[in-house]
Amino acid sequence: MDLKEEILKLKEKLDVTVVAHFYQKDEVFELADITGDSLELAKKASTTNTEFIVFCGVGFMGQSVKIIAPQKRVLMPRIACCAMAKMIDVAYFDDNLAKLNSYGISNDDILPITYINSSAEVKARVGEMGGIVCTSSNAFKIIEQGLKSGKKIFFVPDRCLGQNFAIKMGLKSCVLGDGTDPKECDIICYDGFCSVHQLFTPEDIDFYRAKYPDIIVAVHPECDIKVVAKADFVGSTSQLIKFIKELPEDQKVVVGTEYNMVNRLREKNTYILSSTKPECPTMNETTLQDLYDTLKSIEDGKPTNEIFVDEKTVKYAKIALERMFEIS
Numbered sequence: 001m002d003l004k005e006e007i008l009k010l011k012e013k014l015d016v017t018v019v020a021h022f023y024q025k026d027e028v029f030e031l032a033d034i035t036g037d038s039l040e041l042a043k044k045a046s047t048t049n050t051e052f053i054v055f056c057g058v059g060f061m062g063q064s065v066k067i068i069a070p071q072k073r074v075l076m077p078r079i080a081c082c083a084m085a086k087m088i089d090v091a092y093f094d095d096n097l098a099k100l101n102s103y104g105i106s107n108d109d110i111l112p113i114t115y116i117n118s119s120a121e122v123k124a125r126v127g128e129m130g131g132i133v134c135t136s137s138n139a140f141k142i143i144e145q146g147l148k149s150g151k152k153i154f155f156v157p158d159r160c161l162g163q164n165f166a167i168k169m170g171l172k173s174c175v176l177g178d179g180t181d182p183k184e185c186d187i188i189c190y191d192g193f194c195s196v197h198q199l200f201t202p203e204d205i206d207f208y209r210a211k212y213p214d215i216i217v218a219v220h221p222e223c224d225i226k227v228v229a230k231a232d233f234v235g236s237t238s239q240l241i242k243f244i245k246e247l248p249e250d251q252k253v254v255v256g257t258e259y260n261m262v263n264r265l266r267e268k269n270t271y272i273l274s275s276t277k278p279e280c281p282t283m284n285e286t287t288l289q290d291l292y293d294t295l296k297s298i299e300d301g302k303p304t305n306e307i308f309v310d311e312k313t314v315k316y317a318k319i320a321l322e323r324m325f326e327i328s
């Protein structure tokens with residue numbers, strides 16, 4: 001059986017939209033109807049007119065669509081959880097709030113902002129507290145708006161994203177537990193990170209600059225602050241693609257983000273900022289066979305791997321997501 005052919009036939013026959021993030025394997029990515037960064041996918045997928053959405057990505061992405069558009073039936077060929085999103089749950093969130101309280105910062109003085117790479121429950125907790133969701137493409141705007149509340153920002157779960165935007169905005173930040181008094185900071189970050197983006201080091205940048213003095217360095221804001229400090233361009237996956245595609249063909253560029261995406265960007269003059277292959281293990285879980293099986297389960301009338309989020313969680317997580325859409 002030619003899986004690709006079968007998938008195309010099923011797509012033709014079913015009332016379905018196939019969605020894929022840029023980090024998906026090429027063979028899955030090329031069969032998607034909608035591709036994009038996490039913000040674009042949340043927006044576009046929730047406004048499609050098909051009954052089913054088959055989302056090739058990581059768990060929080062499918063959940064976000066279900067929260068924004070609960071009437072849609074969202075299936076994920078693999079319900080793989082982003083390793084960073086797994087670093088925080090509501091209990092950890094509340095523990096960290098308690099730590100902030102012990103420094104004399106009350107909950108009324110805190111505005112939580114959660115990166116979209118978090119569970120529906122964490123988003124709901126943030127929404128309940130008056131907070132907002134952000135993505136790597138709109139974090140600047142969201143933090144700027146959040147600061148207008150006059151409160152301190154508690155940024156979860158990615159410490160790198162929180163610190164990188166604090167530096168960009170000239171704000172004082174810390175990672176809770178790093179010895180800094182959070183009372184002196186505008187942005188207090190939870191100690192989470194992306195293990196894939198931690199692979200990139202300032203030494204990797206030095207290596208490429210020594211080898212190709214005119215090379216441009218472009219990285220994702222999930223990279224460490226020391227890496228971002230040395231880069232020429234920092235952006236979300238969509239912003240990186242746009243920036244790199246607009247470079248002259250002979251301009252060398254080295255990119256610090258996930259392998260599958262960088263690999264399909266340009267044939268020549270594009271390098272990966274790491275000596276190890278920076279593949280996201282959870283994004284790479286989804287295979288062509290999984291995509292076929294999921295579409296077939298719809299055809300058979302027994303949809304598998306469907307995403308469900310309980311009503312109370314949807315209510316508050318939706319509020320936090322909608323605040324983001326209003327601002328961005």
Ligand code: 13P
Nearest residue numbers: 037038039135136236237
């Ligand atoms: P984007 O919002 O840039 O698509 O990033 C999502 C992500 O998980 C990056 O590691």
Ligand code: SF4
Nearest residue numbers: 082083084194196280
């Ligand atoms: Fe999560 Fe990192 Fe994979 Fe992005 S690259 S989905 S942040 S583990």
